[in-house]
Amino acid sequence: MSVNSNPENETKKGVDFIRQIINEDIKAGKVPQCVQTRFPPEPNGYLHIGHAKSICLNFGIAEDYEGTCKLRFDDTNPSKEEQEYVDSIVEDVRWLGFNQDEKIYFASDYFDQFYAWAIELIKNGKAYVDSQNAQQIRETRGTPTVTGTDSPFRNRTVEENLELFEKMKNGEFEEGECILRAKIDMAHQNMNMRDPAMYRIRKASHHRTGDKWCIYPMYDFAHGYEDAIEGITHSICTLEFENHRPLYNWFLENVSAPCHPRQVEFARLNLTYTVMSKRRLLELVTEKYVNGWDDPRMPTISGFRRRGYTPSSIRRFAREIGVAKVNSLVDINFLQFIIREELNETADRAMAVLNPLKVVISNYPEGQIEMMEGENNPGDPDAGSREIPFGREIYIEQDDFMEEPPKKFFRLAPGKEVRLKHAYFITCDEVVKDEKGNVIQLNCSYDPATRGGDSPDGRKVKGTLHWVSAEKGKKAEVRLYDNLFTLENMDEMEEGKDYKDYLNPESLVINTSCIVEPSLVDAAPGKSFQFLRQGYFSADLKDHSPEHPVFNRTVALKDSWAKIQKKN
RNA sequence: UUGGACGUCGGCAAGCGGUAAGCCACCGGGUUUUGAUCCCGGCAUUCGCAGGUUCGAAUCCUGCCGUCCAAGCCA
Numbered sequence: 001m002s003v004n005s006n007p008e009n010e011t012k013k014g015v016d017f018i019r020q021i022i023n024e025d026i027k028a029g030k031v032p033q034c035v036q037t038r039f040p041p042e043p044n045g046y047l048h049i050g051h052a053k054s055i056c057l058n059f060g061i062a063e064d065y066e067g068t069c070k071l072r073f074d075d076t077n078p079s080k081e082e083q084e085y086v087d088s089i090v091e092d093v094r095w096l097g098f099n100q101d102e103k104i105y106f107a108s109d110y111f112d113q114f115y116a117w118a119i120e121l122i123k124n125g126k127a128y129v130d131s132q133n134a135q136q137i138r139e140t141r142g143t144p145t146v147t148g149t150d151s152p153f154r155n156r157t158v159e160e161n162l163e164l165f166e167k168m169k170n171g172e173f174e175e176g177e178c179i180l181r182a183k184i185d186m187a188h189q190n191m192n193m194r195d196p197a198m199y200r201i202r203k204a205s206h207h208r209t210g211d212k213w214c215i216y217p218m219y220d221f222a223h224g225y226e227d228a229i230e231g232i233t234h235s236i237c238t239l240e241f242e243n244h245r246p247l248y249n250w251f252l253e254n255v256s257a258p259c260h261p262r263q264v265e266f267a268r269l270n271l272t273y274t275v276m277s278k279r280r281l282l283e284l285v286t287e288k289y290v291n292g293w294d295d296p297r298m299p300t301i302s303g304f305r306r307r308g309y310t311p312s313s314i315r316r317f318a319r320e321i322g323v324a325k326v327n328s329l330v331d332i333n334f335l336q337f338i339i340r341e342e343l344n345e346t347a348d349r350a351m352a353v354l355n356p357l358k359v360v361i362s363n364y365p366e367g368q369i370e371m372m373e374g375e376n377n378p379g380d381p382d383a384g385s386r387e388i389p390f391g392r393e394i395y396i397e398q399d400d401f402m403e404e405p406p407k408k409f410f411r412l413a414p415g416k417e418v419r420l421k422h423a424y425f426i427t428c429d430e431v432v433k434d435e436k437g438n439v440i441q442l443n444c445s446y447d448p449a450t451r452g453g454d455s456p457d458g459r460k461v462k463g464t465l466h467w468v469s470a471e472k473g474k475k476a477e478v479r480l481y482d483n484l485f486t487l488e489n490m491d492e493m494e495e496g497k498d499y500k501d502y503l504n505p506e507s508l509v510i511n512t513s514c515i516v517e518p519s520l521v522d523a524a525p526g527k528s529f530q531f532l533r534q535g536y537f538s539a540d541l542k543d544h545s546p547e548h549p550v551f552n553r554t555v556a557l558k559d560s561w562a563k564i565q566k567k568n
Numbered sequence: 569u570u571g572g573a574c575g576u577c578g579g580c581a582a583g584c585g586g587u588a589a590g591c592c593a594c595c596g597g598g599u600u601u602u603g604a605u606c607c608c609g610g611c612a613u614u615c616g617c618a619g620g621u622u623c624g625a626a627u628c629c630u631g632c633c634g635u636c637c638a639a640g641c642c643a
Contacts, residue, residue, distance in 0.1 A: 009615090040643095041643095042643050044643080063592090073576095074643065075640095076643080077642065077643075079642095080642075080643085088573060129633095130641095133641090134583085134640085134641055137641075138639075138640085138641095141575065141639055142639070143570085143639050144570050144571070144638065144639065145569085145570045146569095146639090147569085147570095148639090157612060175641085176641070178641095179641050181641095188571095189570060189571045190571060190572075190638080191570095191571085191638055191639055192638070194639085197640085197641050199641085200641035201641080208638085215642095217642090218642085218643090219642070219643050220642075220643095223643085226572095230605080237571075239574090239636080239637070240636090240637055240638085242572065242573060242637070242638090242642090243571085243573090243637060243638050244570095244638090246572095255631095263571085267574090267636095272579085278643090288612070320581090320591065320592090321580055321583085322580065322581055324574095324580090324581075325573070325574060326574060326575070326580095326581085326636095327574075327635075327636055328581090329579075329580090329582060330579070330592095331578090331579050331580075331592070331593075333579090333592070333593070334580070334591085334592050334593085335581075337591090337593090337610085338592090340604090340605095341605095344604080344605060345605095349602080363620090376573090378600090378602085378604095378605075379605065379606085393627090408603090410603065411603095418603095421601060423599075423601095450599085453601045454601075461601090463603085464602065464603095465600050465602095466602075467612060478632090486600090503597095530602085530604085532602050532604085533602045533603080533604070534602090534604095535604095547594095557602075557603095557605090558603090558604065558606050559603075559605050561603045561605085562603090563603095564603080
């Protein structure tokens with residue numbers, strides 16, 4: 001047994017509490033063959049970054065212990081589930097780098113076995129058909145401080161229960177007329193143990209079993225059995241199921257199950273400036289606050305993918321936030337730090353002007369174009385270099401010029417000299433304005449001796465600007481993304497406010513008049529670049545084409561100039 | 569006033585009776601043809617609070633305080 005054989009799952013010191021539990025179980029001889037885990041999503045929505053944490057945990061543990069992790073769909077409620085969701089989940093898990101060719105499991109494949117175990121429970125006097133309606137059941141369940149009361153149908157005979165349950169299965173009752181309940185203890189301190197529902201009637205078509213069934217098992221009844229059937233040793237779930245563990249165990253103990261997995265709970269992931277509940281994410285999509293589940297502003301795996309995040313960055317994030325039982329809120333900038341660090345090493349550099357300001361270099365020959373060489377990645381010589389066309393007319397960033405610059409402004413201003421990256425030093429001679437007084441063009445002169453960006457006389461400049469040739473540059477659409485919400489902790493909304501009241505109106509800014517280096521239009525969709533001095537951008541997976549280039553900002557570069565400005 | 573779980577730096581998080589790791593953020597300084605990267609330095613005499621046990625406590629005990637979960641025929 002090689003613990004932590006996968007370097008990606010190694011933590012600096014020690015192992016998380018779940019691996020500690022597993023280690024103890026192995027030492028105590030409680031793990032028969034190998035460690036088996038599972039990732040069991042319900043196909044009722046797209047996976048989000050919180051699921052990624054669980055995926056990395058479960059598959060990561062399986063790798064560490066040389067066991068296996070099964071991707072299993074917990075599809076026990078046909079009214080909420082769809083094939084589209086199972087497809088997207090499979091895609092996302094694979095994209096993250098797990099479950100490449102392995103089998104996919106479905107709880108619905110075990111419906112016959114669940115039914116048989118339900119019969120077994122009835123025969124042992126451990127389950128009964130309750131003919132009360134939902135409201136009556138609710139009212140007799142009691143509260144955390146008041147015990148519940150027994151159903152008048154609680155003492156039906158085994159024969160009667162068997163017959164009634166058979167009729168339920170055969171569709172002889174309407175939805176809500178009756179349910180199958182476990183007979184445990186209506187006075188139990190844990191409300192989950194007060195005769196929980198096992199089967200309810202749902203006359204809905206299931207995405208896999210069609211109309212074969214009209215009764216469907218409840219999570220608590222089914223989940224432990226799903227685990228047992230698959231030989232799971234450690235059933236890892238989130239904290240809200242802690243109260244369900246006694247029930248999980250009860251169902252396994254009262255039936256002839258093949259094994260008894262151990263449920264372990266950990267804290268789910270929360271991120272700043274976003275929401276993570278499937279209900280809300282679904283609402284954002286259906287009510288069109290975002291453009292689909294894979295909108296780059298969404299905290300979904302597909303959203304991050306489209307935003308330009310890589311599988312390895314998400315895996316690393318999952319590993320570095322750790323696993324514990326404390327409810328935590330992780331700063332989104334931690335994720336941003338990780339993708340920045342990765343892209344800094346892997347992304348080719350390029351120049352793109354987001355808000356163009358025309359610069360005419362008066363002393364540069366008209367019609368002349370020369371190719372300047374620029375390295376693709378200053379930190380990686382193997383990344384090679386590319387040729388960038390330079391000419392008399394170029395665009396620079398509007399922000400890179402100020403007519404009346406404050407102190408410490410290292411960029412272009414009247415009479416000031418700057419370096420154009422990979423090209424020449426230029427000096428601003430004249431500012432051209434329109435009738436409203438807006439600066440529309442700069443007339444500059446260049447120093448031919450500074451080709452490549454260095455002055456032979458040792459003259460220094462403080463600022464280096466990115467630029468794009470006006471003649472050779474290409475037009476592109478750039479989508480600038482920011483946090484979806486304005487509140488850092490979405491659990492701390494003001495009284496009476498809805499989460500949608502905190503939607504950030506500037507979460508998406510589309511800029512259609514950007515000018516980019518010509519080579520960029522041929523980028524493959526999904527390819528990432530660092531736009532010099534601005535950030536990391538990736539060619540949009542859906543909308544980018546050479547005819548209509550579209551780039552998404554994955555994350556901005558750190559900007560200490562912005563920080564200085566803020567201070568003043 | 570029910571049961572369960574959890575409280576270590578602004579955010580994650582190690583620590584498991586021998587004297588507070590690491591990462592992010594933040595603050596200084598250096599290098600730089602990206603105000604990026606990189607490099608160097610700073611950043612919890614204290615572990616929710618109060619007692620107790622011990623030569624020694626974030627770690628053990630007691631009591632308090634705070635937060636989260638639980639009254640679906642959702643998962």
